[in-house]
Amino acid sequence: MDRAGALALDAAGPFRSRRDRFLLPDGLVYLDGNSLGALPRGVDERLHAAITQEWGHGLIGSWNDAGWMDLPRRVAGRVGRLVGADAGSVHVGDSTSVLLFKLLVASFGLRPGRRVMVLEPTTFPTDGYVAAGVAELLDVELRWCDPADPAASLDEDVAVLALTHVDFRSGALYDMAALTRAAHEAGALVCWDLCHSTGAMPVDLTAVDADLAVGCGYKYLNGGPGAPAFGYVAPRHHAALRQPITGWMGHAQPFAMTLDYEPAPGAARLASGTPSVLAQTALDAALEVFDDVDLAELRAHSESLTGLFIDLVDARLGDRVGVVTPREPRLRGSQVSLRHDDAYGIVQALIARGVVGDFRTPDVARFGFAPLYVTHADVFDAVQALVEVLDGEEHLRPEYAVRNAVT
Numbered sequence: 001m002d003r004a005g006a007l008a009l010d011a012a013g014p015f016r017s018r019r020d021r022f023l024l025p026d027g028l029v030y031l032d033g034n035s036l037g038a039l040p041r042g043v044d045e046r047l048h049a050a051i052t053q054e055w056g057h058g059l060i061g062s063w064n065d066a067g068w069m070d071l072p073r074r075v076a077g078r079v080g081r082l083v084g085a086d087a088g089s090v091h092v093g094d095s096t097s098v099l100l101f102k103l104l105v106a107s108f109g110l111r112p113g114r115r116v117m118v119l120e121p122t123t124f125p126t127d128g129y130v131a132a133g134v135a136e137l138l139d140v141e142l143r144w145c146d147p148a149d150p151a152a153s154l155d156e157d158v159a160v161l162a163l164t165h166v167d168f169r170s171g172a173l174y175d176m177a178a179l180t181r182a183a184h185e186a187g188a189l190v191c192w193d194l195c196h197s198t199g200a201m202p203v204d205l206t207a208v209d210a211d212l213a214v215g216c217g218y219k220y221l222n223g224g225p226g227a228p229a230f231g232y233v234a235p236r237h238h239a240a241l242r243q244p245i246t247g248w249m250g251h252a253q254p255f256a257m258t259l260d261y262e263p264a265p266g267a268a269r270l271a272s273g274t275p276s277v278l279a280q281t282a283l284d285a286a287l288e289v290f291d292d293v294d295l296a297e298l299r300a301h302s303e304s305l306t307g308l309f310i311d312l313v314d315a316r317l318g319d320r321v322g323v324v325t326p327r328e329p330r331l332r333g334s335q336v337s338l339r340h341d342d343a344y345g346i347v348q349a350l351i352a353r354g355v356v357g358d359f360r361t362p363d364v365a366r367f368g369f370a371p372l373y374v375t376h377a378d379v380f381d382a383v384q385a386l387v388e389v390l391d392g393e394e395h396l397r398p399e400y401a402v403r404n405a406v407t
């Protein structure tokens with residue numbers, strides 16, 4: 001495949017002009033949307049209006065007049081469409097870490113008598129940190145499973161199996177339906193971390209019968225740095241679910257100001273304090289780019305991008321870098337990770353050339369293909385740049401000897 005071939009693929013595909021809906025710097029090949037999504041056009045105007053008109057002019061009245069009170073619910077509806085859930089089963093707010101804490105604690109309430117949660121050790125570190133905190137707080141056990149076979153760690157003591165749908169480092173994708181079934185057969189709940197799948201592929205929590213899920217708003221949902229996260233609670237658990245941070249915004253009637261706590265119906269009970277209106281506004285506006293997106297087409301585009309990247313790397317660099325990500329499309333998310341001893345230097349040298357990926361310790365160069373705005377031409381240009389970096393030994397420059405970049 002040459003560059004003309006890549007351009008032809010873009011011209012024939014359904015997402016050819018979608019990049020124009022984002023404010024991406026000209027010429028930049030942005031392959032880090034799995035860490036921080038790009039800025040969709042229109043978000044800045046929406047935020048400006050929310051600040052100057054709604055806040056500046058409308059002041060306190062905007063809770064009603066500008067719909068601030070209902071905003072989290074509206075955003076929940078938009079997120080719900082992407083994960084196969086109705087708005088009443090989704091809460092938008094907090095960070096992924098905080099929502100995971102709330103849902104892991106809640107899991108033990110939903111499965112009384114069971115004292116174990118199962119996680120896999122290659123998960124994003126925050127999931128493990130949160131689970132360890134829950135283990136200490138509730139005096140329960142955190143059991144690490146074999147990432148290749150999480151179901152083998154299930155037994156009658158397990159309250160919840162908490163897995164990351166797409167692994168942040170390798171890009172490997174778990175079979176959500178099969179593992180949810182396995183958890184249920186053991187009488188356990190399942191809680192999916194959807195940070196690296198929501199907005200990059202179809203996810204259907206209802207169809208797979210998932211119990212709980214969390215995910216973040218700033219990666220493929222493009223909600224901006226520190227955007228609100230989301231939590232999912234299956235309808236069958238709505239009534240019984242109790243989360244530990246029972247603040248007034250998760251109350252059925254916050255303005256009744258009663259002494260007793262009565263949880264709001266549905267996933268809205270995951271709320272604690274006042275929602276971050278500006279951040280919710282940004283996420284709401286950002287999600288508009290998904291309005292006319294067919295998620296199956298999005299997935300097909302994503303598979304084509306990651307497949308082309310792997311093929312070009314194999315063909316041009318097969319003897320110099322290793323492909324960590326599964327080659328079979330159904331087993332991977334929307335990223336490709338390469339292994340090289342000098343991965344840090346490679347990523348920095350690529351950034352210097354306008355190709356932005358990221359480094360994950362100790363030796364992974366990670367490239368995310370946010371299918372809404374990444375093109376086949378980007379893929380070709382990224383591999384071309386990678387070849388030139390390695391040929392020119394740019395990755396060995398002394399300034400890259402110290403690993404001081406934080407992302």
Ligand SMILES: Cc1ncc(COP(=O)(O)O)c(C=O)c1O
Nearest residue numbers: 095096097124126164168195216
């Ligand atoms: C899989 C996964 N889970 C959780 C997080 C943490 O999310 P948050 O920063 O919203 O707590 C991240 C990334 O930061 C992640 O990749």
Ligand SMILES: Nc1c(O)cccc1C(=O)C[C@H](N)C(=O)O
Nearest residue numbers: 034035036124168169195406407
């Ligand atoms: N949340 C991040 C941040 O505040 C700074 C840098 C990176 C991040 C990330 O989201 C990292 C990401 N979860 C990952 O998959 O590695």
